Amino acid sequence: MPPTTEETMSEHHWDAIVVGGGLGGLTAGALCAIEGMRVLVLERHDKVGGAATVYRRKHLDIEVGLHELDGLDAEDFKLRLWRKLDLERWIEPISEGVLYEVRHGDHPPVVMPEGFEPAIQALSAQFPDQAVGIHRYFDTLRTIQGAMKTLTAEYRPAGWWFRDLPRALVALIPNVRQSLDGLLRDCFGDDPRLPRILAANLLYYADDPRKMALPFYAAAQGSFHRGGGHYLKGGSQRLSDTLAAIVVDNGGQVRTRRQATRLLIDQGRIAGVAHEHAPLLTREGPPPPPTGEDPQTDTAPVVLGNAAPQVLADLLPEPQASKLRGAFQGRAPSISLWALYLGFDRPPADFGVAHYATFVLPESFQSPRDWASQAALLGEPPTRHSGQQLAFTFLDYSRLGDTGLNREGRMLGTLTGVDRLENWEDLSEEDYRARKSAWQAQLLERLEGCFPGIGSAIVFQEFATARTMAKYLNTPGGAVYGFNPSPGEFRPPKAATPIPGLYLASAFGAMGGGFTGAMLSGEQAAKEVLALW
Structure with a gap:
């Protein structure tokens, strides 16, 4: 679709355009950029990051979204990504050495240490009557986590398909439809003490263990237990800014205060993005209306959407809009x-x-x-x-x-x-x-x-x-973790949408929500794009 007469055609044609400068989009953009693609990132706010930002009020630096980043140990899924982007050089993780403390009413506080074995020992000492259930719970997390790492490994040794794959499938398939609630009941029956402690941080993922997919929980919570929880020195903004700098240092461009208004289609596939100057959001009141100022159009055969599918569908013409909505219909x-x-x-x-x-x-x-x-x-x-x-x-x-x-x-x-x-x-x-x-x-x-x-x-x-x-x-219902990780919805990673050239690179993408999920979804999107580039 050609631009309207009110739009100004950019003098740049890009290999990929990222709509939304959150962690998923920035990760995908950075990975594509270091492989030689010319990448444009469009972000409607005055800084990149989305939930991964820091802002300042009255001499106070406020961390918007980062509580703890899981893992970063040798077994962490995202360590390969961390190293591929050389983030260890720029990002310093900080850990207290304790995962969390639980205070329940007037009962004595319970401390959850980092590490599988320290957690098992500490909890078994406090609840000796539930020692068998405690071991079973942590063994289940480790088993599922190991299976998922095998299935998502970037490099697989010769013969893995007859040696490692069957083992991984045997561990994972029985749990695909299992919920966190099911695991807790299997391990502890009707005793609420350990479930209350072990899932105290459930709000990092969901609000109902009956609707929480066990494989997703095991991967994320297991990573916290194994590798610990970390804050990042300089805040989550440092991570976002570092990813943006990688895009720029590799020949790309990051433009803030740019609001995508349309995703362009040519012969059934993505052809570019129309965008305009975005107004600043204010603390109070509804979002300001579009400005209509400085309309531009940039072209590219690939768009990486750092947004919910519903939001991207609103930018598409028919029939592509209905096709995209239909692909995610029913996912809460x-x-x-x-x-x-x-x-x-x-x-x-x-x-x-x-x-x-x-x-x-x-x-x-x-x-x-x-x-x-x-x-x-x-x-x-x-x-x-x-x-x-x-x-x-x-x-x-x-x-x-x-x-x-x-x-x-x-x-x-x-x-x-x-x-x-x-x-x-x-x-x-x-x-x-x-x-x-x-x-x-x-x-x-x-x-x-x-x-x-x-x-x-x-x-x-x-x-x-x-x-x-x-x-x-700008998420449906103010969702902070993408789609709810419901039991039975665990599926092979895929970032491509039914619209050729459009990929999801956000918390709504292939690997789920949270900081880790968004970055891994961005990695998956970049992997699919680069395979065809």
């Missing part, structure tokens, strides 16, 4: 999250915070299934009772030492929990701000109850909801 988006960003003038450790990640579960929280009812709580103004029922994680970044951020006497802490867009989308701006403020007060009261006196050190606070996530991430 992931959960959304709320986040309360806090600035402190004294370390939270002064008030009893002992670890970087602390999961706070109310007394009424009996099993991981209770995460499924959490999001509905924010659908009404808080009462003292509902405020006390909210489960969340508290991240104290000062526990990590020098993060490369906040060197001016300010320390960052973040509370996060499960949310959904329906809680907020129909509220007027006045009612939205009022409900946000009320829940913010309840959360600060809960935090004060856990760590008495901590409120006196808070000098900044800002609350983000699922509505915030939807606005900034």
Whole structure:
């Protein structure tokens, strides 16, 4: 389709255009660029990264999305990607050595150490009556994880298909339709104690263990247990900026404040992208309307979509739009999250915070299934009772030492929990701000109850909801992890869409959500593109 008379044709033709500068798109773009492809990245915000960004408010550097990055050990799926992009040279992981702490009501805190064996030993010492179940749980994670690594290996030794492949399939096939809930019940029966601890960080993936695919959980959670959880020095923004720099250093271009308006089709396949100047998003209010300013068209035979399929479909003409929607029909988006960003003038450790990640579960929280009812709580103004029922994680970044951020006497802490867009989308701006403020007060009261006196050190606070996530991430329902990883939906990796030349390189892509999933989805997209280039 030729550009309209209002559009200006770019003087550049590209080998690939990346729509959306999140981790998946940046990873795909960087991999294509280092292989010699001319790559253009278009990002509607004023900085790249999507959820992997850091912004500044009142002398406080705020990490938007990165809690912990799993693995980075010798067995990690993404280590090959890390090394291919030479990220070890630029990115320094930081780890506390403890995966997380769980505080459940008035019960003594339970600490989850890093490493399979330390976790097994610590939990078996505290719950000797469940030692068999503990071993079975961790053995299952390791077995599934090993099978998935075999199936996704980039280089396979001779004879792997009759030696390694059958073993991997025997381990994986019986679990394809299994849920996390099924594994927990198999290992621990009706005893909720260990499931509550082992799946305390379920909100890193989903909110209902009955709808959480075991293979996906085993790969991600197993990577946390085996290799630990890491923050990145300089924040997630450093990772995003490094990937963008790789694109530029290899002859590509990264353009911010550019909003894709149409995906161009020629003879049934992708031919380019029409885009225009994007307005800046503001903290309050709905997204501003398109500006119509500086319309341009860039051409390319490949588009890497760092977005949800629904969002990309809205940019396509018919019949391609319906074809793309149909390919993903019935797949539910992931959960959304709320986040309360806090600035402190004294370390939270002064008030009893002992670890970087602390999961706070109310007394009424009996099993991981209770995460499924959490999001509905924010659908009404808080009462003292509902405020006390909210489960969340508290991240104290000062526990990590020098993060490369906040060197001016300010320390960052973040509370996060499960949310959904329906809680907020129909509220007027006045009612939205009022409900946000009320829940913010309840959360600060809960935090004060856990760590008495901590409120006196808070000098900044800002609350983000699922509505915030939807606005900034431009995802259906404010989804933060792509599609929900439902049982039975585990499938061979594939980034190509039914539209020739269009590939998914996002959390909605081949390898699922989260930082690791988005990057691996970008890698898969680049692999498919380069195989045909």
